[in-house]
Amino acid sequence: xxxxxxxxxxxxxxxxxxxxxxxxxxxxxxxxxxxxxxxxxxxxxxxxxxxxxxxxxxxxxxxxxxxxxxxxxxxxxxxxxxxxxxxxxxxxxxxxxxxxxxxxxxxxxxxxxxxxxxxxxxxxxxxxxxxxxxxxxxxxxxxxxxxxxxxxxxxxxxxxxxxxxxxxxxxxxxxxxxxxxxxxxxxxxxxxxxxxxxxxxxxxxxxxxxxxxxxxxx
Amino acid sequence: xxxxxxxxxxxxxxxxxxxxxxxxxxxxxxxxxxxxxxxxxxxxxxxxxxxxxxxxxxxxxxxxxxxxxxxxxxxxxxxxxxxxxxxxxxxxxxxxxxxxxxxxxxxxxxxxxxxxxxxxxxxxxxxxxxxxxxxxxxxxxxxxxxxxxxxxxxxxxxxxxxxxxxxxxxxxxxxxxxxxxxxxxxxxxxxxxxxxxxxxxxxxxxxxxxxxxxxxxxxxxxxxxxxxxxxxxxxxxxxxxxxxxxxxxxxxxxxxxxxxxxxxxxxxxxxxxxxxxxxxxxxxxxxxxxxxxxxxxxx
Ligand SMILES: Nc1ncnc2c1ncn2[C@@H]1O[C@H](COP(=O)(O)OP(=O)(O)OP(=O)(O)O)[C@@H](O)[C@H]1O
Ligand SMILES: [Mg+2]
Numbered sequence: 001x002x003x004x005x006x007x008x009x010x011x012x013x014x015x016x017x018x019x020x021x022x023x024x025x026x027x028x029x030x031x032x033x034x035x036x037x038x039x040x041x042x043x044x045x046x047x048x049x050x051x052x053x054x055x056x057x058x059x060x061x062x063x064x065x066x067x068x069x070x071x072x073x074x075x076x077x078x079x080x081x082x083x084x085x086x087x088x089x090x091x092x093x094x095x096x097x098x099x100x101x102x103x104x105x106x107x108x109x110x111x112x113x114x115x116x117x118x119x120x121x122x123x124x125x126x127x128x129x130x131x132x133x134x135x136x137x138x139x140x141x142x143x144x145x146x147x148x149x150x151x152x153x154x155x156x157x158x159x160x161x162x163x164x165x166x167x168x169x170x171x172x173x174x175x176x177x178x179x180x181x182x183x184x185x186x187x188x189x190x191x192x193x194x195x196x197x198x199x200x201x202x203x204x205x206x207x208x209x210x211x212x213x214x215x216x217x218x
Numbered sequence: 219x220x221x222x223x224x225x226x227x228x229x230x231x232x233x234x235x236x237x238x239x240x241x242x243x244x245x246x247x248x249x250x251x252x253x254x255x256x257x258x259x260x261x262x263x264x265x266x267x268x269x270x271x272x273x274x275x276x277x278x279x280x281x282x283x284x285x286x287x288x289x290x291x292x293x294x295x296x297x298x299x300x301x302x303x304x305x306x307x308x309x310x311x312x313x314x315x316x317x318x319x320x321x322x323x324x325x326x327x328x329x330x331x332x333x334x335x336x337x338x339x340x341x342x343x344x345x346x347x348x349x350x351x352x353x354x355x356x357x358x359x360x361x362x363x364x365x366x367x368x369x370x371x372x373x374x375x376x377x378x379x380x381x382x383x384x385x386x387x388x389x390x391x392x393x394x395x396x397x398x399x400x401x402x403x404x405x406x407x408x409x410x411x412x413x414x415x416x417x418x419x420x421x422x423x424x425x426x427x428x429x430x431x432x433x434x435x436x437x438x439x440x441x442x443x444x445x446x447x448x449x450x451x452x453x454x455x456x457x458x459x460x461x462x463x464x465x466x467x468x469x470x471x472x473x474x475x476x477x478x479x480x481x482x483x484x485x486x487x488x489x490x491x492x493x494x495x496x497x498x499x500x501x502x503x504x505x506x507x508x509x510x511x512x513x514x515x516x517x
Contacts, residue, residue, distance in 0.1 A: 051425070078427035089422055105221055106428040154427070 001027040001158060001189045002048060007057035009043055009213075017043045018054070019213040025191060027157075030184040032200050033193040035210040041193040042086065044210070045160045048191070049083050050074055062157060079107055082151030084161040088143050090135040090150075097122065097131040100149045107154060121153040125179060141172040148179055158189045165196060173199060225436035226443070229412050237444065240408040244448025245455065247397045248495060252456040254390050255487060261386070265379060274353050276339040276360055277367040280308075286365035293360070294341060299352045304340045311335040336367050398498055401448075405441050405502025412440060413510055420510070430511055438503050445499025449492045 002025040010016035017040045025031055033041050046052035047059060050066050059066050062080045069077055090099050100121055104114040122128045125145040135143055144164060151159060161180060165173035177199060180190050194200065200207055207218045230237045276290070294303050306314075312333045341356075343349050357369045413420065423433055 049425075072430050074424075075427045075429050078425065083425070085425075089425070091419055091422065102422075103426050106423050106426055106432065108221075108432065150426070 001025055001029070001062060002191070003058075003060040005058040007044075007047065007054050007059060009040075009047060009052070009054045015212065016055075017213050018047070018210075021057070021210070021213075021215055023208055023215060025189055027189055028184065028187045029206065030181065030190040030192065031206045031208055032203075033191055033208050033210070034195065034197075034200060035216075037195070038212075039210045040213045041210065042162055045083075045162050045191065045193060048160055049081060050077055079154065080157050082154065082156035082159045084144075084147050084151045084159070084164045086162040086166065088135075088147040090143060090146055092135050095132050095134055096127060096138070096146050099135065099146055100153050103150045103153050117153050117155075121149040124152065124182070125149045141168050141176070144168060144172075144176060145179075148176065152179075152183060156188065159183055159191070161190070161192050163193055163195065165194060165199070170198070177203070222432075222435040222439060226439040229416065229436055229440055230443075232415050233408075233412050236408055236411050237440075240404055240444050241447045241451070243404050244401055244445060244495065244498075245451040247401055248449055248452030248491065249455050251390075251394055251397055252452050252491065253459070254393060256456060256460060258383075258386055258390060259484070259487075262383060265383060272343070272349070272353070273371070274341040274343070274357055274360075275370040276341065277336045277370065278338060279365050279367045280336060282337075282365035286363070290339070290360075290363060290365065293363075294339065297356060299343055299346070299349075299356070301342045301344045303342075306338050306340060308333055308335050308337045311338065398494070401445070401498045402502045402505065405444055405499055406506040408444060409437050409441050409503040410506040410509075413437060413506060434507050434511065437507050438500060441503025442496045442499040445495040445497070445502070446492065449495030452495075453488060453491065 004021050004023055007018055007021040008016055009018040021044065033044065035041055043052060047054050048061055048066070050069065054067070061077060064077060066077055091102065094102065097118060101114050101118040104117055109117070119128065122131055125148055127142065127145055127149065130138065130142060135146065138146065148161075148164060151161070159180065164180075165176050168176070173196065177192075180192055181203075184190050192205075209216050209218045278287070278290075291303070294300055312335050315335060343353055346352070353371050357371055360366055360369060420433055
């Protein structure tokens with residue numbers, strides 16, 4: 001589902017952010033992507049989502065050579081992927097329901113479908129009772145769950161989650177992790193970036209570790 | 219499509235003031251252009267009406283001989299620029315004259331017991347660009363002929379007037395071009411503001427899989443709507459002014475040139491104006507959207 005060959009990325013600094021990264025994620029697999037701060041986790045996810053370009057190597061996502069996708073066709077890649085942003089990226093002026101529905105509107109779904117899918121996604125993250133609230137009125141964990149609902153609402157084949165449990169207490173973290181594991185059960189491929197060593201150890205998922213831009217053995 | 223319309227409306231609501239100012243500016247600009255057009259159209263029709271009346275009148279001496287008349291007629295019919303020739307005997311001229319002024323009940327005219335008017339030839343010339351020069355030349359030729367009392371080819375100023383109309387035409391084109399440029403800038407600026415107020419949302423849309431068109435369409439619609447509204451308001455304003463002028467001055471115009479009417483710009487002009495207003499809106503928004511969606515804009 002996801003394949004990287006000798007991917008290199010430099011932001012122009014002394015050391016490259018990613019150095020000859022090669023690994024793959026199978027369809028329906030769940031992996032933890034971990035490593036110390038500044039190791040290059042976000043950079044790697046951004047490359048998979050094409051919000052960042054890479055200098056060398058090959059990246060295949062869902063059969064697409066993503067380096068070859070022209071800007072105006074990027075939506076074809078992004079419609080296959082649900083991305084959970086580290087900073088949520090929720091729209092403060094839209095309600096919880098509208099924020100989630102927005103992902104459906106943007107891909108041109110019809111009204112009936114939008115209502116149904118949005119409701120379902122909110123139910124999955126347990127936030128139907130907050131559907132008319134606005135993001136600033138929510139706790140960090142609730143906002144995080146809205147962001148996850150939005151990433152899942154289009155039923156993507158791949159989920160890329162950038163530290164979706166950062167700054168959350170362990171109990172909520174576990175709940176959120178379960179949401180992704182639930183998606184995996186439905187056949188979704190999940191890349192879950194996290195610092196949380198405890199969470200990684202408690203679960204039986206493959207772990208990919210990068211340090212200073214290089215893959216290392218876990 | 220309905221989502222786009224919704225977005226357009228909500229975009230306009232968020233920046234209602236900017237939108238209205240833009241529409242007002244477009245209205246003013248189009249009104250200026252439209253007023254010029256109305257003036258032009260009316261001057262033009264005024265000119266046409268007058269040009270039809272342009273004729274060379276050859277007044278004959280009362281004692282003109284039959285030979286002299288025949289010579290004159292031959293000379294006139296030999297001129298291929300002359301469209302028609304009418305002979306008006308002095309009796310007819312006198313009757314016409316009396317008719318025209320009969321309503322005035324002027325004692326002076328009734329008191330006249332003799333006919334002071336000469337016979338004349340009224341020559342109409344074929345319409346052409348250098349008609350005035352031709353008339354002038356032919357008049358010079360006839361001036362020296364025996365039996366010719368005097369010549370009248372009034373409205374010499376019409377020739378200058380026609381040149382002036384040509385100048386106005388060029389002037390209109392230049393003003394129109396400049397105003398169009400200004401309008402495009404104004405609209406692209408409004409759209410830019412509209413875009414800035416939604417920047418966060420638009421960036422998110424791009425991130426979560428919206429097509430560039432999906433993002434573009436509402437802003438294009440907003441731009442075109444601005445142009446169209448400006449065009450419609452301008453037309454209404456012009457129409458209103460025109461009605462006012464008509465009510466105020468139609469009477470006095472009648473006395474200057476019978477059968478003339480103040481004209482509103484014609485239907486093709488109206489559609490042209492509306493179409494160009496929409497086009498200007500389209501171009502204006504297209505320019506600013508291109509800037510935003512081009513890769514160079516993204517960091
Ligand atoms: N936009 C950028 N411009 C320049 N350098 C950058 C940029 N983004 C990241 N970097 C650098 O690339 C390296 C990898 O950063 P990245 O954000 O991928 O790390 P990370 O593993 O996600 O860290 P964290 O766990 O703190 O989020 C860092 O050294 C960082 O300074
Ligand atoms: Mg990061």
